[in-house]
Amino acid sequence: MDNKLLIKTFEPRKENMLNILHVLQNNNPQNFLTSDDIKLVANYLNITYSSVYGVAKYYTMFSLKPRGKYVIRVCKSPMCHMIGNKEILQEIENSLEIKPGETSPDKLFSVEETECLGRCAKSPVLMINDKTFTALDKEKIKNILQTIRFDEQNIK
Numbered sequence: 001m002d003n004k005l006l007i008k009t010f011e012p013r014k015e016n017m018l019n020i021l022h023v024l025q026n027n028n029p030q031n032f033l034t035s036d037d038i039k040l041v042a043n044y045l046n047i048t049y050s051s052v053y054g055v056a057k058y059y060t061m062f063s064l065k066p067r068g069k070y071v072i073r074v075c076k077s078p079m080c081h082m083i084g085n086k087e088i089l090q091e092i093e094n095s096l097e098i099k100p101g102e103t104s105p106d107k108l109f110s111v112e113e114t115e116c117l118g119r120c121a122k123s124p125v126l127m128i129n130d131k132t133f134t135a136l137d138k139e140k141i142k143n144i145l146q147t148i149r150f151d152e153q154n155i156k
């Protein structure tokens, strides 16, 4: 759907900014907010470009540069760190041959580290786009990545 139509599904109120930014980012196949998106939100909410830009830059769930179709966000907060997020991250790095902050050459995956995802009791935790995966180990993450790759090859 066109972003100008999409934005109109929200009341033009400042408290809707985060939800609007989420929807616009999700509507971009490269999972990021463009400067046109920021301008659109600023005009719609009748606030400055820099106010919207500041919010988009502050929150780690938003990106101002292109990312892969699947954004993997690995929790790096204390509980996940103690239970073994390093092993999970290592498996992802080995499997995709990219490090946090990078996107795979096929533009399918980006990897990021993030603060607590709110599921500490089931550490280690990560999110892939909007879906949360808990109680991970190397085998589980390997299967998750293989499933995504398999599904993608069968879409083409």
Ligand code: FES
Pocket (backbone or CB within 6 Å): 075, 076, 077, 078, 079, 080, 081, 115, 116, 117, 118, 119, 120, 121, 123, 124, 125
């Ligand atoms: S510390 Fe990882 S989900 Fe809370």
